[in-house]
Amino acid sequence: MLPGVGVFGTGEIANVLVPLLREKGFEVRAIWGRTLKEAKETASAQNVAFHTNVIDEVLLRKDVDLVFIVCQPFLHAEISVKALGIGKHVVCDKPAGLHQMDALKMVRASQYYPTLISLVNHPLRFLPAFTQMRRCLQEELIGPLAAVVLMDVRVQLGTLFPEKYNWMCDAQMGGGALNLVGSVVDLVSYLLQQQAVRVHGVLRSYTKTTGAINGIRQITAPDFCNFQMELASGTLVTVALHSHTVPAKTFSQEVLVYGSKGHLVVRGGDLFVLKEGQPKEEAVYVDVQDLHFSTNNSLLPRPYIKGLCKMVGALKEAFGSKESSWIKAPVSTAATFEDGLYVQAVVEAIRKSNETRQWQRVQLSTDTPLNHDQIIRYGYARMSTM
Amino acid sequence: MLPGVGVFGTGEIANVLVPLLREKGFEVRAIWGRTLKEAKETASAQNVAFHTNVIDEVLLRKDVDLVFIVCQPFLHAEISVKALGIGKHVVCDKPAGLHQMDALKMVRASQYYPTLISLVNHPLRFLPAFTQMRRCLQEELIGPLAAVVLMDVRVQLGTLFPEKYNWMCDAQMGGGALNLVGSVVDLVSYLLQQQAVRVHGVLRSYTKTTGAINGIRQITAPDFCNFQMELASGTLVTVALHSHTVPAKTFSQEVLVYGSKGHLVVRGGDLFVLKEGQPKEEAVYVDVQDLHFSTNNSLLPRPYIKGLCKMVGALKEAFGSKESSWIKAPVSTAATFEDGLYVQAVVEAIRKSNETRQWQRVQLSTDTPLNHDQIIRYGYARMSTM
Numbered sequence: 055m056l057p058g059v060g061v062f063g064t065g066e067i068a069n070v071l072v073p074l075l076r077e078k079g080f081e082v083r084a085i086w087g088r089t090l091k092e093a094k095e096t097a098s099a100q101n102v103a104f105h106t107n108v109i110d111e112v113l114l115r116k117d118v119d120l121v122f123i124v125c126q127p128f129l130h131a132e133i134s135v136k137a138l139g140i141g142k143h144v145v146c147d148k149p150a151g152l153h154q155m156d157a158l159k160m161v162r163a164s165q166y167y168p169t170l171i172s173l174v175n176h177p178l179r180f181l182p183a184f185t186q187m188r189r190c191l192q193e194e195l196i197g198p199l200a201a202v203v204l205m206d207v208r209v210q211l212g213t214l215f216p217e218k219y220n221w222m223c224d225a226q227m228g229g230g231a232l233n234l235v236g237s238v239v240d241l242v243s244y245l246l247q248q249q250a251v252r253v254h255g256v257l258r259s260y261t262k263t264t265g266a267i268n269g270i271r272q273i274t275a276p277d278f279c280n281f282q283m284e285l286a287s288g289t290l291v292t293v294a295l296h297s298h299t300v301p302a303k304t305f306s307q308e309v310l311v312y313g314s315k316g317h318l319v320v321r322g323g324d325l326f327v328l329k330e331g332q333p334k335e336e337a338v339y340v341d342v343q344d345l346h347f348s349t350n351n352s353l354l355p356r357p358y359i360k361g362l363c364k365m366v367g368a369l370k371e372a373f374g375s376k377e378s379s380w381i382k383a384p385v386s387t388a389a390t391f392e393d394g395l396y397v398q399a400v401v402e403a404i405r406k407s408n409e410t411r412q413w414q415r416v417q418l419s420t421d422t423p424l425n426h427d428q429i430i431r432y433g434y435a436r437m438s439t440m
Numbered sequence: 441m442l443p444g445v446g447v448f449g450t451g452e453i454a455n456v457l458v459p460l461l462r463e464k465g466f467e468v469r470a471i472w473g474r475t476l477k478e479a480k481e482t483a484s485a486q487n488v489a490f491h492t493n494v495i496d497e498v499l500l501r502k503d504v505d506l507v508f509i510v511c512q513p514f515l516h517a518e519i520s521v522k523a524l525g526i527g528k529h530v531v532c533d534k535p536a537g538l539h540q541m542d543a544l545k546m547v548r549a550s551q552y553y554p555t556l557i558s559l560v561n562h563p564l565r566f567l568p569a570f571t572q573m574r575r576c577l578q579e580e581l582i583g584p585l586a587a588v589v590l591m592d593v594r595v596q597l598g599t600l601f602p603e604k605y606n607w608m609c610d611a612q613m614g615g616g617a618l619n620l621v622g623s624v625v626d627l628v629s630y631l632l633q634q635q636a637v638r639v640h641g642v643l644r645s646y647t648k649t650t651g652a653i654n655g656i657r658q659i660t661a662p663d664f665c666n667f668q669m670e671l672a673s674g675t676l677v678t679v680a681l682h683s684h685t686v687p688a689k690t691f692s693q694e695v696l697v698y699g700s701k702g703h704l705v706v707r708g709g710d711l712f713v714l715k716e717g718q719p720k721e722e723a724v725y726v727d728v729q730d731l732h733f734s735t736n737n738s739l740l741p742r743p744y745i746k747g748l749c750k751m752v753g754a755l756k757e758a759f760g761s762k763e764s765s766w767i768k769a770p771v772s773t774a775a776t777f778e779d780g781l782y783v784q785a786v787v788e789a790i791r792k793s794n795e796t797r798q799w800q801r802v803q804l805s806t807d808t809p810l811n812h813d814q815i816i817r818y819g820y821a822r823m824s825t826m
Contacts, residue, residue, distance in 0.1 A: 203646055204664065204684060254640065254797070256668055258676060260589055260698075278590065280678045282642055282666060290644060292666045292680060298590060298698055312646075312684055411640070411799035 056373050057119030057143060060084040060112040062133055064096040066216065067124045067147070070354055072100040074363055075122070078370045084112045088125065109133055113140050120171070120369075123147055126221045127228055131156035134172070134391075135163040143171035143380075145369070149228045149236050150174050150394025154402060154419040157395035164391040171372070171380060174394040176240040177361025179387050180368065183320045186339040187311070188245050195327060196313030202246060204290050204312040207238050211297040211355065212304035214277050217266050223273040230275025231257065231295050232401055238293050239283075239400045240389055245311065248285040249396060254413045255281030255404035260298040281404050284413075305355035323357055395419070442759050443505030443529060446470040446498040448519055450482040452602065453510045453533070456740055458486040460749055461508070464756045470498045474511065495519055499526050506557070506755075509533055512607045513614055517542035520558070520777075521549040529557035529766075531755070535614045535622050536560050536780025540788060540805040543781035550777040557758070557766060560780040562626040563747025565773050566754065569711045572725040573697070573704055574631050581713060582699030586673055588632060590698040593624050593679040597741065598690035600663050600683045603652050609659040616661025617643065617681050618787055624679050625669075625786045626775055631697065634671040635782060640799045641667030641790035646684040667790050670799075691741035709743055781805070 059080050061068055064087040072082050084104040087093025097105035104115070109129075112118060113136055120143040123133050131151040137144045144164075150157040164172035178184055191199050214222065214230045221227035228236070235255075243249055257276040267273060278298050283291040309320040316329040323341030328334065354362075371384035389397075396418065403414040445466050447454055450473040458468050470490040473479025483491035490501070495515075498504060499522055506529040509519050517537040523530045530550075536543040550558035564570055577585050600608065600616045607613035614622070621641075629635055643662040653659060664684050669677040695706040702715040709727030714720065740748075757770035775783075782804065789800040 204644070206680070206682070252797075254642075256640075256676065256678075258590070278676075280668060280676075290642065290664075290666075292642075294592070294678060294680070296592070411638075413797040 056080050056370060058083040058115075058117040060086065060115065060118035060121045060142075061102075061124065062086045062109070062112065062121060062129070063124035063147075064088070064092040065220075067354065068096050069099060070359060071122060071124060071362070072096075072102065074359075074366055077363075078366045080120075080366070080370070083117045084115055086112045086125070109136065113137055113142060119143060120145070122175075124175075127156075128152050128221075131159045134160045138163045138167045138170055138172060141167075141170065145171070145173045145175055145365075146391075146394070147175045148240070148389075148394070148397070149233060149401070150391060150398060152226075152228060154395060154398045155421075157391065157398045158419050158421065160391040161395050169379075171369075171385065172391050173385060174240075174389040174391060174397075175362065175365065176237060176244075176389040176393070177358045177365055178237055178241050179244050179389060180361040180364035181323060181357050182364075183323050183325045183339055183341065184241065184245065184309075185387065186325050187309070187318055187320055190318055190325070190327065190338060191245060191311065191313075195316070196311070196318055196329065197315035198313075199247065200287055201314040202287075202289050202311055203314070204292075204310075205242060205246065206308075206310040206312075207242070207291070207293040208306075208308045209234065209238065209293075209295045210304055210306045211295070214275070214297045215261065215264055215267065215273055219267050219271050223267060223271070223275050225259070225274040225276065227275075228401065230259070230273070230277050231279040231297065232276060232405070234295050234297075235279050235281065235293075235404060236397045236401050238295070239397050240393060241309070242283065242285075242291050243393065243396065244389070245309075246285065246289065246291075248287055248289065250283040250291070250400050250403075250416050251286055252284045252413045252415055253281060253400060253403045253407055255279060255407045257405065257408045258298075279404070281407075283400070305357070307357065323360070442466050442756060444469040444501075444503040446472065446501065446504035446507045446528075447488075447510065448472045448495070448498065448507060448515070449510035449533075450474075450478040451606075453740065454482050455485060456745060457508060457510060457748070458482075458488065460745075460752055463749075464752045466506070466752070466756070469503045470501055472498045472511070495522065499523055499528060505529060506531070508561075510561075513542075514538050514607075517545045520546045524549045524553045524556055524558060527553075527556065531557070531559045531561055531751075532777075532780070533561045534626070534775075534780070534783070535619060535787070536777060536784060538612075538614060540781060540784045541807075543777065543784045544805050544807065546777040547781050555765075557755075557771065558777050559771060560626075560775040560777060560783075561748065561751065562623060562630075562775040562779070563744045563751055564623055564627050565630050565775060566747040566750035567709060567743050568750075569706045569709050569725055569727065570627065570631065570695075571773065572711050573695070573706055576704055576711070576713065576724060577631060577697065577699075581702070582697070582704055582715065583701035584699075585633065587700040588673075588675050588697055589700070590696075591628060591632065591675065591677045592694075592696040592698075593628070593677070594692075594694045595620065595624065595679075595681045596690055596692045597681070597683040600661070601647065601650055601653065601659055605653050605657050609653060609657070609661055611645070611660040611662065613661075614787065616645070616659070616663050617665040617683065618662060618791070620681050620683075621665050621667065621679075621790060622783045622787050624681070625783045626779060627695070628669065628671075628677050629779065629782065630775070631695075632671065632675065632677075634673055634675065636669040636677070636786050636789075636802050637672055638670045638799045638801055639667060639786060639789045639793055641665060641793045643791065643794045644684075665790070667793075669786070691743070693743065709746070 085097045093105040123146040222229040258278040325339040326335040368384040407414040471483045479491040509532040608615040644664040711725040712721040754770040793800040
C-alpha cells in the first residue's frame, strides 16, 4: 500500500503536486500552509480533508508517512529533520535549505535514518531526454565519460517571479535565477558524475518590479546568471541563464556535452547525437507528449512538471514492492540530501565569485551542526506528545 | 580614378580579396608573399602582373596607392607604418599587429598622416544586419542606448584552422579564437558605442592537431572562448565562441541586445526586434542573397566575405568622389587604427584573465613607441631609394 502524503506548502506548486500525486495513486491527507488562510485555500481547491499552519500537526498524523516539502526554503531543513526524526519519508523541494548549514543538518538526519527515503526534488533528472543522455554518456557513445571536455548549458525562461511576492523574489532566500542555477548544477553532476572544483559567475537583477509586484517590497533575486565551472577532471562547464525580457511563458533549454568522439545535445525534451565523422545530428530520443496535466502554471516549466511526474511515478514503484516497505532502485535517479548539500556549496561559491570578481573554490561544509542526540530529541520529543 | 592596389599576403584570403577588389573596379598591381614561391603562386592564380617577397618593392611602386595587408600579424604594424610614411592608403586586416605596442605604432602613424586612409578590416561592421542594428539602437527602438543592460553573443564556427599550418594556429600570433574574439569585441563597441572597462575570460585549446596539421608543429591557438565584459555604463556583455567539434563549414551567430523597452537580435544575417508588450519578434531586416562569390573558402565565413565586399564597395565610393582625392563618409563605418588598439587591449586583458582567474581592467597603452622623426624616416628613406 502506498504511504499517505502530507504536503508542506500552498499555492502554485502545491496545486500542481496534489493532482499529480493522486494520479499515481497516493492519498494526500494533509496540507500545511504558513497561514491558516493559505492552507485552507489550497486544501479547499484540492479537496484535501485536513489543513493546518502548525508543522507538527502534519508530522504527527499517523496516516501521513511521506511528506513533500514545497514551502519557503528557510523551513526546508527544519521540517525535513523533524520529519525524519519522527520516522516519515521526505521529499524536499530544491533548494536544500537556505545555506550549507541547513543542507548539512538535512544530510546528517538522512544518514541517521537510512531506512527512510530522503530526496531533493530535482525533476530534470527524471526527464527522459536527460536519463537517456546519461545512459549514452555511460555507454561511451561520444567517447569515455572522463574525456568529456566541455558542457554548455543555455536556459531561457520567460517568468522567474510569481504573481504575488514570495521567497522566489528574494536573493537571501535563494530565489530567482539562483534556484535555476541550483537545478543546472545538479543536472551537471547527475550527467557527468563529477563535481565542480572551481566556479566563476556573474549575477544580475534586471527585473526589480513586475505588474503585480511594485510596492515597497521589490525583487532582489537575480534574473540573470552566467557562470562557469571547472570539474575535477578539468572539464569546463559554461552556463547562460536568461530570463530578462524573454517573452512570458517561454522555456527553452539546450544542453550540449562535447566528448572526444562527438557531442550529445538536449534541446527542449529531445536528445540528439553527432558522432565523429557523421555529417549531421541524429535523434536519439524524441519527447512524447504524454503529460496529462495542463501546464499553464507559469512558474513551473513543462519539463519540470514532466520530471516531477516521473519522480512521483518512481516513488510509487519504490513503495509498490511487495517484499519490503520500499526498494531503492526506482528512486536511485533522484537527488539525495548529499546532492543538495553539494548544490548549496556551488551556489554559494558562485555568489561569492560574483562579489569578488574571481574564481572561487567550491568548499563543502563538513562541520557537524547537529549531533545525533539532537536529531533523536527532535523526533522523540514530538512522538511523546502524540 | 580608383587607386591601384598592392596586396600583402597570399593564400586563401588573398584569393578572396583580389577578385572582390576587381569586381568593384580596383586594379590589383602587385602581390607580396613571405616567400617568392607563395607570391608567385597567388599572382599566377589571380593573374596579377607583379609579385615579390620584398615589402618595399610593393610600397615604392608608383601605380600602387592603396595597400591591403592580409599577411601574418607580426608584419601588420611594420607594413602599415611604412606604407603611410610613403604616402599610401592602408587597409590592414585584423588584428592590428601582435600586441598593443604594434597597434600603438599604427595609431601614431595614422594620426601623423590624417589625409591618408587607415582602416582595420573588421567586416562585420559592414554586414547590413549590424549596420541596421546600430541604426535601430541609435533611434532608440528598444529604449535609450545608454539603458542597454545586456548583450549576449554566441558564435559557432566549424573551422578556425587552415589546411596548412600558419599563424592562425599559433596562440602567440593571436590566432584561432583570439582573432574571433577581436571581431566580437570590435562589433560590441561599434554597436553600443561604448568600450569595456573590465573583462573576464576562459580560453581553451581543444584541437591540437587536424587531418593535415599533425606533425611536430601542433596547434597552440585556442578554439574556444567564453568571456564577459563590463562596459563603461555598466552594461554586461556575455560571449560564447565555440568551434570545438562543431561540424565543418558551420557558421552561426546570434547577437542579442537587451534594452529597457525590448530586444534586438541578429541571427545569421537577419535582424529581428521584440518590442515591449509585443507577443513575438518581428523581422527588421532579412538578408538578401546578393553575394556573387562562391564562399566555399572554409576560413572566411560568408558574413565576413559579405562584409568585406561591402567594405570594398565603401572604399570605391570614398575614392570615386569627383571633388577631392577621397571623402570620409562612406568609410566612416570602418574600424580605425584606434579601434584596432582598443581591441588589442581587450584581447590582452582576456588572455590575462584566463591566466589569473580574475576579472581584469582593460588598460589602453598610451606610451609613444615611435616618434614622428622615425615615422618620417621610414617613409623618406624609402622614397630616396626610388
